[in-house]
Amino acid sequence: MAKMNLLQAINNALIIAMEQNNKTVVLGEDVGHFGGVFRATSNLQQQFGKARCFNTPLTEQGIIGFANGLAAQGHVPVAEIQFADYIFPAFDQIVNEAAKFRYRSGGQFDCGNLTIRTPYGGGIAGGLYHSQSPEAFFAHIPGMKVVVPRNPYQAKGLLLASIRDANPVLFMEPKRLYRASVGEVPEEDYELPLGKAEVLSEGSDISLLAWGAQMAVMQQAAELASKQGVSCELIDLRSILPWDVTTVSDSVIKTGRLLISHEAPLTGGFASEIAATIQQRCFLHLESPISRVCGLDTPYPLAHEKEYMPDHLKVFEGIMRSVEF
Amino acid sequence: MAKMNLLQAINNALIIAMEQNNKTVVLGEDVGHFGGVFRATSNLQQQFGKARCFNTPLTEQGIIGFANGLAAQGHVPVAEIQFADYIFPAFDQIVNEAAKFRYRSGGQFDCGNLTIRTPYGGGIAGGLYHSQSPEAFFAHIPGMKVVVPRNPYQAKGLLLASIRDANPVLFMEPKRLYRASVGEVPEEDYELPLGKAEVLSEGSDISLLAWGAQMAVMQQAAELASKQGVSCELIDLRSILPWDVTTVSDSVIKTGRLLISHEAPLTGGFASEIAATIQQRCFLHLESPISRVCGLDTPYPLAHEKEYMPDHLKVFEGIMRSVEF
């Protein structure tokens, strides 16, 4: 065990992945000598050479297109998109190519080796273009997996699993926690399962569901609620696609209530899919409507960032509205 | 009134828009002399000149980027993306630019004049890349409007409204109906409201909600159901974003049941947003879970197209499951 922050855990996972499989290649803007603007790829070029860790020209569609080809060829690309806000030029190479490569070729070719790492989320005074949480766009793409860790331990185990998973994975890193989240992380190689949620704490009155940086907010809200005598069951979804319907519905059957929270705008956010599915599966168990506490239906503002965010107070209010329904 | 098919209605709307406002400009791949691969822009170049209706080079990101600039300058671009499957290279120019232009500039500049027309949907033996229904991706973009007509009358009225609306609009045309859907269309200028659903037929047992080409499927299913004594209220959503929550929830409060259907894959499709919102607003009125009958969570297949599609039989089964719940 060693104390690591989230960035160090990611860096550590990348080193292990590159040591363990010499087909692993890290690419992206500024990831080479410099080690990335957040330093997640520090020392990789120095340790593994320029051929296996390199700066690309400044073109996200090129990065993912190139990585798709590299993956189809049999290498294991780990591509960095500098901010999730800048992933959209690569959207076609993700939706139409990476995700459909295997299906369209009947399994003859695939981009399963591809992993895309990208920092997402707000709370860093980043405004419109350094704060977005675009997971819902990718959750509507059959063929993709989408994974979000909440702390260093998860980050390492889920990233290693993502790199080795036989499907293209979008790995979204909560950048607000890069340095803020510190924890004990095993130094050896380990994986955490994709597609499995984690129940952080059991409760009986309401299930709270979120992922990534939002988990800390949920924890705060749950504490406020517990002071009001409300017992919350806290679930970290961890994988957005495919998501762990069993853990969530088991919990809702037990508690009778569900609140989902994410930073992304409410309309068309991933909470809608969860709510739609759970109201269907747990209809007779629901004691109040499934509640969504999410970002507003606006671009991500700068000056009003605090007001935009689904903070612990808004979540707490949501919890109380749900239990008092 | 004149008999027109859906393509003719669109062509007619474009002619009126260009006649009525000489700032209206039509651009896209093959839209010029040739009139577009589906001929929706027939004769526009001949009538209005090459400066106002022209072929672009083959670049969707360029088409929308260019149209964004043209709109910001004060012209009224109507850009065609040849197939909705090919809109993704332009995703960044839509999500990060067109939709956020006004917000980020505090209203100093905007792309409100932009309209993007694109044919969508399956049922034409188009396979993975000539069949997609990507509306849900755009429904998660604050700042965009998304509109889908179901017949020639709607197509003309909604397209004219879209072109003149002060916000960027994605206008999705059900290509399977281009020639198949024929109807009476007023020859004069008229608009249908954006953001308003239309109740096609009233019913008491269940509300059926869909849009575009899927409306015909719903009608068929409703007929089957009515033979079983089930009375369906049929709603055409028409606008996906912003959507008409009042009409839908009023209907569900009355019928107690809701079934939503779209061709796009289930997970993260727009039905999830509607279901999440309606279970919240109509919780105490729901007599059975809100049901979604949608495409499978796969890319759009060719040989198994029939099996993939949410056809009238699947919708009918869904209706019966809902009323028998």
Place this chain on the structure above:
Amino acid sequence: MPKNITKAVKVVHQVDIIDNGLIDIPMLQIMQADGVIHAQATIPEIDKELALKMYDTMQYTRILDERMVAAQRQGRISFYLACTGEEASVVGSVAALSDQDMIMSQYREQGALAFRGYSTEQFMNQMFSNELEPNKGRQMPIHYGAKELNFMTISSPLATQIPQASGYAYGQKLAGQQAITLCYFGEGAASEGDFHAGLNMAAVLGCPCIFLCRNNGYAISTPASEQFAGDGIASRGLGYGIRTIRVDGNDIFAVYAATQQARIIALAEQCPVLIEAMTYRLAAHSTSDDPSSYRSKDEEARWADKDPLQRFAAWLISQGWLEEQLQTKKVESIRQEVLQELKRVEKVPICKVDEIITDVYDQPPWNLQEQLAELKQHIAKYPEAYPKTSGRL
């Protein structure tokens, strides 16, 4: 000469905005339109066997095109896209490759597949989307793919294969393979952002890749004059610092010689090479298209005179390598083979419905498993509505 902060640059003192004229890239032509070799030209070393294999392949795809367009008209297949007129650009280039080289094509390159041994049966399986087709019938006709022939499954979105080819070639380099990637695309596709990304990355990262642009004058109805204003696609290669050559795409010797040379350079120097093949799409864009409304019969006739097949045939005859009589027989036998296979294969069933959810992921997750189970129940309830799959649940 890459210019940046460390490289020397020539300095001038008068404002001189360079006009388009600076770039004027010549076109390599070895064989004239009548099959006669230019006096100053050297024929690439091609023996009789290879020459005839090349010619036969061109002939084969020409006939395949003709037959399949007819089959589409008869409603037997839903869609087809012909290579007619561009056979030399495709066959001339694939013939200069090693079988180990990966081919990433656009869609109009059936000659490359045929040259590598893709059989009539395989063509038919693909076009009928049946269960014998390795792509499992998931894509429209002409989206061929054959792993064993190092031919990447075709994807409809244009130009996406270009940066992928750069990445694939980079992987070949890392793996130390003596192989390159050949990436085909049209002059229309070269307007996409992916083209820019792919070529620039290949140049900067040293990818052993040949980019072969078939500049056939049109992208559906859009003439090249509305696609670009520069000196074709070749001039862009120079901008990226990519070694570049323009060839007469209807002259199979020019295409072959250039590709052979390009491959040597790409392998030896581990770098990309761009080839622009000037050719003409003699056919309609696809069976969904009718070119008569956007181009003249005259123009088509002028290009028909430059037909790459006739040109090559003329040379082969002059060599005594081709007998016209034998040819007539051969043409007839290919036609027969195509028709027979067509008839036979159109009866082969499509995949069982179970395949609707495979290959989305390596393993179908819970949602797909549930959806398949529900679908199968549904089909069992309404078997007549799903006649192609209900018989084999």
Place this chain on the structure above:
Amino acid sequence: MPKNITKAVKVVHQVDIIDNGLIDIPMLQIMQADGVIHAQATIPEIDKELALKMYDTMQYTRILDERMVAAQRQGRISFYLACTGEEASVVGSVAALSDQDMIMSQYREQGALAFRGYSTEQFMNQMFSNELEPNKGRQMPIHYGAKELNFMTISSPLATQIPQASGYAYGQKLAGQQAITLCYFGEGAASEGDFHAGLNMAAVLGCPCIFLCRNNGYAISTPASEQFAGDGIASRGLGYGIRTIRVDGNDIFAVYAATQQARIIALAEQCPVLIEAMTYRLAAHSTSDDPSSYRSKDEEARWADKDPLQRFAAWLISQGWLEEQLQTKKVESIRQEVLQELKRVEKVPICKVDEIITDVYDQPPWNLQEQLAELKQHIAKYPEAYPKTSGRL
């Protein structure tokens, strides 16, 4: 010379894959690093008033940069991005425009705004995201925008403004305006697909637009040598058939003369022109960056010797147009003004919370109205948690 099926092309008969050497674009330099004019050069017609306005603007942004970087270090603003070292590229070009010309910039072009009269107060309002700022404080510092100055609000995603500039210019052409669009971008941004799309469209569709690339050697940490392998960005212009010039970006006369000429051509011929300004980012990429880990002090020092400000100052002094003593005073007074405005403006409140939902659409739809109402209730319940807006619900 556009090559396509209708244009003549020179034919050759030997395989000659063109090497990178074909393109070697010279660089215009009028004034040497020491401020002395090249013997063969002509100084563009710039009177004393304009020359001093240009110099003052450069001086002003240099000081603004210095002060705001310091303010960021003190935690008074969250972010800043300096133009230091590139002032000539920006001010030299904007000075050659008409005020009616639209400017679409990347982010490092504060000099263009200052030249057009954007005040210190306006700069401060933007950087403090306050309610006086026309962009309503929605974007990070340095994302300026001023409609009345024909300066388009800056957007973070790189290169998106390039095809937009083509479209904007096309609109100016349709409207018959005697105005063009000037589009700034970095050599890094030029790798994006949007660059390709934008330049090619401008060339084909005849858009009166000047594309000005600041080739400053770096994109954050990535040196130009890892960004492209060709002859800079200029060589690409030629590939698109765009008239092109490379200039010494630290020589304000070269930039001014080239832009003036480019504007004449763009207006008269209704076509784009590409200018590549060779310069150097003397500062860090932004306040989030530390360049010491990716480039040498030595390299920085070499470029500091080519400082565009000193160079221009030397010439102005040689003309007797600039008095060093007066200058010291001026510098001090700008410094004071910046500090004063900074102090004053940092107290201005941000917009009322109502503005969180405006400008998403022209009119807020039901969902935004509901969300705002709920938000205001919530803030009213927890006023201490939202101190910047709770006081003015």
